[in-house]
Amino acid sequence: MPICPACRDSAEPVTERDAGERLDVSCPRCGDFTITKTAEKHLEAHENKRAVVTQYIRLACDRGERPEIDFKLMDRILVERSVPSVAEQADDFHRWLGDELLKAGRPDQRIRLSNPGRVAALVGAYPEPSGP
Numbered sequence: 001m002p003i004c005p006a007c008r009d010s011a012e013p014v015t016e017r018d019a020g021e022r023l024d025v026s027c028p029r030c031g032d033f034t035i036t037k038t039a040e041k042h043l044e045a046h047e048n049k050r051a052v053v054t055q056y057i058r059l060a061c062d063r064g065e066r067p068e069i070d071f072k073l074m075d076r077i078l079v080e081r082s083v084p085s086v087a088e089q090a091d092d093f094h095r096w097l098g099d100e101l102l103k104a105g106r107p108d109q110r111i112r113l114s115n116p117g118r119v120a121a122l123v124g125a126y127p128e129p130s131g132p
Contacts, residue, residue, distance in 0.1 A: 005040040006030050007054045009117060029117035030054050031061025039074035051124050052081045058121035084124035092123040 002014035004027035011027040023040070026032050043053055053069075056077050060067040069077075084092065096119060100111045113119065 004030055005035055006033070006043065006057055007050060007117070007121065027057075028115055029121045030057040031121075032066050033057050033061070034066065034068040035074075036070045038071040039069045042071055042074045042078070046078050049078050049081075049083070051083050051121075053077055054121040055084070055124040056081065058118065062122070089123040089125055093119065096122055 001010050002012055003009070004011035004014075004025055005023060006025070007027060007029045009027060009029050011025050011030075013024075013026055015024040016022070017024060017034075021037050022034055023037070024032075024034050043050065053074070057067055057069075067073075097111065101107045101109065104111065
C-alpha cells in the first residue's frame with residue numbers, strides 16, 4: 001500500500017507525474033496534495049517537523065485547496081511554522097468539535113470520531129502512522 005510522504009501513514013492513491021518528480025497524494029490524514037521529490041527529501045531531513053507539515057496540508061484541504069508543495073514552500077513551512085503547544089492543540093480541537101456539533105445541528109449529540117488521524121493533523125499533533 002502506498003505511503004503518504006508527509007505523515008507516513010497509508011495513502012491511496014499516490015500517483016507519480018513529471019517523470020516521478022511530483023507525487024499526487026490522497027491521504028485520509030493529511031488530505032489531497034501534490035509534493036515534489038525535492039520537497040519530500042527536505043522534509044525527511046527535518047523529521048521532527050512532520051506535524052507542522054501535516055497540519056499545513058490539512059488546513060489547506062479543509063479550506064478547499066489542494067496544496068502543491070515544492071522545495072521553496074516546504075522550506076518556508078519548516079522555517080516559519082512551529083509545532084503548536086498543547087494549549088493551542090486543545091483550542092484547535094475544541095474549535096473542530098464545535099464545528100462538528102454545528103454541522104450535526106444538535107449540540108447534545110455525540111460526534112463519531114471516525115478518523116482520529118485527520119483530527120491529529122488538523123490540530124498539529126505529531127503523526128503516528130497506523131501502518132498497513
